[in-house]
Amino acid sequence: MSSSFSLDEEVRLYQTNAEREKYNSLATLFGIITAIHYLENAYLRDSITAAEYSPACSRLLSQYKTMLKLVGDDVPSIEEFMKRYRMDYSAALERVKVGVPATVEHPTDSGPETAKWVAETTQSFITFMDALKLRLRAKDQLHPLLQELVTGYARFKGSKDWEGRSRMVGWLITLNGMKASEEITEEQSRQLLFDVDHAYAEFFRSLSGKPSDPS
Secondary structure: OOOOOOOOOOOOOOOOHHHHHHHHHHHHHHHHHHHHHHHHHHHHOOOOOHHHHHHHHHHHHHHHHHHHHHHHHHOOOHHHHHHHOOOOOHHHHHHHHHOOOHHHHOOOOOOHHHOHHHHHHHHHHHHHHHHHHOOOOEHHHHHHHHHHHHHHHOOOOOHHHOHHHHHHHHHHHHHHOOOOOOEOOHHHHHHHHHHHHHHHHHHHHHHHOOOOOOO
């Protein structure tokens, strides 16, 4: 006799925790690509400004790069992934292949600080904070990312007076004094993430001309 089957019974795609993580990661990647698709269309239709588009796109591209590393062999190519799940998102595909926002790829005459530099520095902030959230702790994992961030940050006029710069330089010195395989503690990681997040917020307040938060 055939076994009964209930239409109300949940069908699981996974049998183990590892398989569950894999499907969660694939679903997250799907969501990021979809978000990029809608963001690109909004920018092309002038529904959002370049100032709104650049940081949002930089964040999504950083998240995309992070997720692509996590899914590994399950996604041999982004084209194959999009074909597998019937994602007809040509604008998103073009953006992830270029790897930078359209404002960087096609800068306007509004000045480097409001386009190319802002997008690149935003991406450096997000990449570094994502690394900490993914529990990267070793000097050889964090130092290059923080060095790139501080270098880009220092290009902006007035950055020498920003509180965030002194905090990040302090952490750069701390990491520089460690051995390559040496790791920061959980407490240090939380404080570092707090300081960089504070610098990130201050960065955009300063560019927009808003007063800094006294805290």
